[in-house]
């Protein structure tokens with residue numbers, strides 16, 4: 003079994019983004035003195051998990067030398083007022099911004115996400131970016147799915163003609179990773195089976211046991227057990243669950259699954275840092291788009 007070290011790969015990608023930004027700034031693209039990318043992170047209320055994720059995002063911005071600002075709103079803000087703030091951010095100097103999820107229960111995230119300018123949507127959640135991604139067009143891509151693809155690419159794990167089982171159908175992870183791996187890209191061209199917690203357990207097991215790559219994103223500690231995978235499978239664990247003991251674990255029974263898997267992501271240190279790398283790569287894309295820098 004080999005660990006897929008998301009923490010190390012993310013650091014390498016951030017270093018590369020920093021160097022690429024330095025390069026364009028030194029080159030004075032189109033004769034301009036470019037300023038470094040800058041992003042905003044909108045937080046509503048105080049959610050312990052979000053506070054921790056955002057600390058990771060800030061650390062990544064620091065590594066890539068991306069300017070960043072946290073904009074906080076009270077838990078009680080109305081949908082109307084939050085949308086007004088987003089309209090302001092759309093017109094601001096920020097190259098990109100995110101609204102950290104989850105939002106308080108009284109705010110439906112859909113109209114909030116829809117209001118974010120697609121050009122500044124560094125989470126890749128806006129329907130325009132999601133649609134472009136699904137059509138295989140250049141777009142800012144949902145950051146976790148993008149990060150997973152980068153991790154597979156880094157370790158030279160082929161996806162072409164591979165059978166991938168994705169467990170979980172969320173808009174931010176399961177759905178986009180299923181679409182991206184089914185697309186006709188270099189990283190893609192897989193045969194994808196999309197399941198979730200409503201898939202009958204026997205059917206889920208039958209499918210997962212045939213899979214070359216299993217991606218699990220259901221938010222339930224111990225959901226994926228060793229009897230559900232085949233020997234040598236690649237296991238990507240997207241879950242982050244805090245046990246009563248305070249320990250952070252993913253969605254798979256790591257101790258047993260890791261004995262059987264060919265590759266596996268640890269939790270923490272696997273997909274989490276790669277999600278942040280995806281966000282930083284999208285930030286770089288948004289900045290390049292704003293300054294008419296072609297790839």
Ligand code: GUN
Pocket residue numbers: 055100101102103104125145146174277
């Ligand atoms: N909450 C959990 N993951 C994410 C993410 O990738 N982006 C945002 N905005 N909120 C999240």
